[in-house]
Amino acid sequence: MPTSTEAIELSIVMPCLNEAETLATCIDKAQGYLARSGVVGEVVVADNGSTDGSQDIARAHGARVVDVPAKGYGSALLGGIEAARGEYVIMGDADDSYDFSRLDPFVERLRAGDELVMGNRFKGGIAEGAMPPLHKYLGNPVLSWIGRVLFRSPIGDFHCGLRGFNRRSILNLHLQTTGMEFASEVVVKSTLGGLRVSEVPTTLDKDGRSRPPHLRSWRDGWRHLRFLLIFSPRWLFLIPGAVAFFIGLLGTLFISFGPIILGDVGFDVSSQVYLAALTVVGYQSVLFAILTKIYAQHEGFRIPRSRNFDRLERRISLESSALVGLAIFVIGLAIAIWQFSMWAASGFGALDPSTTLRTAVLAALLMMLGAQTIMAGMFLGVLNVGLKRNR
DSSP, rough: OOOSSSOOOOOEEEEEOOTTHHHHHHHHHHHHHHHHHHOOEEEEEEEESSSHHHHHHHHHHTEEEEOOOSSHHHHHHHHHHHOOOEEEEEEEOSSSOOOOOOOOOHHHHHHHTOOOEEEEEHHOOOOSSSHHHHIIIIIIIHHHHHHHHHHOOSOOOTOOOOOEEHHHHHHHHHHHHSSTTTHHHHHHHHHHOOEEEEEEOBBBBBOOOOOOOOOHHHHHHHHHHHHHHTOOHIIIIIIHHHHHHHHHHHHHHTTTTTTTTEEEEEHHHHHHHHHHHHHHHHHHHHHHHHHHHHHHHHHHOOOOHHHHHHHHHHHHHHHHHHHHHHHHHHHHHHHHHHHHHHHTTTOOOOOOHHHHHHHHHHHHHHHHHHHHHHHHHHHHHHHHHHHOOOO
């Protein structure tokens, strides 16, 4: 144990919820590593409400216990990280699946200036039975691949539970999530925030618990995927939505002047209806991407900004959106009134359905887009009111 005058270099943080079977082994390995390596450090157990005596076991083996009442994997870890006294933190599960006696590669990279050092179980080795096949061959590889593609991260194992980091650098990211997706948030925000990120091979052994793990494959996998997708609105909503919007809008406009024939294929009113629907869905997707990014930034999710987006955000307001939306709506309404007047001039008699529908679809589309724009502006106004109240 470090003396009161020694500066603590490393805090080894273990989240804990009823880990009485394996906690002592993990703490002893961590304490053994500190004694062998000469690193001045401490072991912190972030207890999330254990009822099996884990707290007493931790204290008996020389660990410092931090009670974290807020439930969840992320809550427990964040509570432990905030309470840690070390310059560096290495976190790992307390189920004896990670070897706390072999932390030298993490400490070496942290001392070299890396701010996040991830373990990679696929490079270090996964013991037989240590990881369910669903996680080993589908869940972890797919989610890690999505993370690398969306965020250009160099990390090959997004969900490795053994990782080290500079405590101050990670706290400056203002982490928000409380559940298992905390693991993804650390990697994503570190990458987006420009931190020095690296990985080292690590091993995964079969855990020593007799009870089922806290992890729920489909529920927690979805939470990770949801976080990755929502945190990257450009690729999930903005780009696909913009493509759908322009294809749908141009197609709807062209068909409003008459059928389009391309070779042996003809596009008429039925195609125009579907293209109009594509336009609405695409436009809604674009609006959602913009509002999601604004909301995330207002709530403390530090997504990198761009000059174009900053200019757009300054120009978007309840008033400007209402004016633009109203203008679009009025154009659509004017077309509808013109069509009605033409029908009235003919004595309200029978009209050619094909010609009438082409114009009606265009008018309805413009009115829908105008209404969507007005409501998006109103939602943005709600966000801004909430932001002012929190100041």
